[in-house]
Amino acid sequence: MSGATTKAAAERGAALTLQNLTVTYDRHPAVHHVSGTLKAGSLTAIAGPNGAGKSTLLKAIVGELRPAEGRIEHGLAARDIGYLPQAAEINRRFPINVLDTVLLGDWHQSGAFGRVARAARERAQEALSTVGLDGFERRPIGSLSAGQFQRVLFARLLMQEARLILLDEPFTAIDARTTHDLLALVSRWHGEGRTVVAVLHDFEQVRSHFPETLLIARELIGWGPTTEVMAPANLLKARAMAERWDETAPVCEPAA
Numbered sequence: 001m002s003g004a005t006t007k008a009a010a011e012r013g014a015a016l017t018l019q020n021l022t023v024t025y026d027r028h029p030a031v032h033h034v035s036g037t038l039k040a041g042s043l044t045a046i047a048g049p050n051g052a053g054k055s056t057l058l059k060a061i062v063g064e065l066r067p068a069e070g071r072i073e074h075g076l077a078a079r080d081i082g083y084l085p086q087a088a089e090i091n092r093r094f095p096i097n098v099l100d101t102v103l104l105g106d107w108h109q110s111g112a113f114g115r116v117a118r119a120a121r122e123r124a125q126e127a128l129s130t131v132g133l134d135g136f137e138r139r140p141i142g143s144l145s146a147g148q149f150q151r152v153l154f155a156r157l158l159m160q161e162a163r164l165i166l167l168d169e170p171f172t173a174i175d176a177r178t179t180h181d182l183l184a185l186v187s188r189w190h191g192e193g194r195t196v197v198a199v200l201h202d203f204e205q206v207r208s209h210f211p212e213t214l215l216i217a218r219e220l221i222g223w224g225p226t227t228e229v230m231a232p233a234n235l236l237k238a239r240a241m242a243e244r245w246d247e248t249a250p251v252c253e254p255a256a
């Protein structure tokens with residue numbers, strides 16, 4: 001993104017702008033012509049049916065997928081974007097302990113193979129304490145419960161101190177107590193002025209904790225205040241679009 005565009009986006013109060021974004025797999029669109037602005041400092045849920053393109057959208061924002069068409073504009077360096085993928089995408093057999101996993105959140109300071117400074121260790125320790133995992137430092141990540149591991153990943157995000165935080169289904173298969181604790185961290189990040197985005201399936205959670213919502217069913221249905229976007233008519237529309245879409249439709253063919 002050019003310096004001028006970055007400045008213009010910042011002046012509009014935008015953390016990120018999508019311009020006619022289309023993302024495809026083998027030329028089949030998963031995200032189709034999506035445009036809009038994520039306000040800096042906003043707290044936004046991404047909602048939509050299974051297969052709606054929610055994870056694809058996050059992957060495009062972090063640069064794992066390239067747009068087939070359109071643009072994603074932001075003025076952020078990679079280290080300014082924190083990303084929590086869906087749990088199923090993370091390999092927990094990797095032989096690494098809890099403390100080192102949290103320290104990975106600091107890779108941009110220490111470098112991938114650099115010596116870890118004492119200050120970083122102390123911050124990692126503090127992050128583990130914040131997520132309620134004192135004493136877990138040496139445990140291999142493969143030995144943790146799903147909820148404990150999710151706490152570790154949140155500690156890693158705490159360590160990173162990113163300006164934009166993207167969470168893909170952070171509370172799926174997580175119990176009420178852990179969800180409550182992790183939602184408190186989300187609120188804390190929001191209070192610190194960070195921009196936070198979470199893909200969620202629990203509409204109650206969306207309504208009670210996320211002031212803004214982006215509702216998608218491959219195409220954008222709504223993006224703005226949650227009370228407006230999550231209106232019954234929009235939810236029906238999302239469901240109807242999901243029921244009629246053709247998985248094999250090529251790029252830019254009109255929906256059936």
Ligand SMILES: Nc1ncnc2c1ncn2[C@@H]1O[C@H](COP(=O)(O)OP(=O)(O)OP(=O)(O)O)[C@@H](O)[C@H]1O
Nearest residue numbers: 025026030048049050051052053054055056057247
């Ligand atoms: N690696 C891939 N190769 C081919 N198609 C893919 C790939 N990843 C996702 N898709 C397809 O892209 C579409 C959007 O998938 P995506 O995972 O973004 O949806 P989602 O909204 O996150 O769904 P869910 O709520 O089920 O997690 C789906 O039709 C899916 O099958």
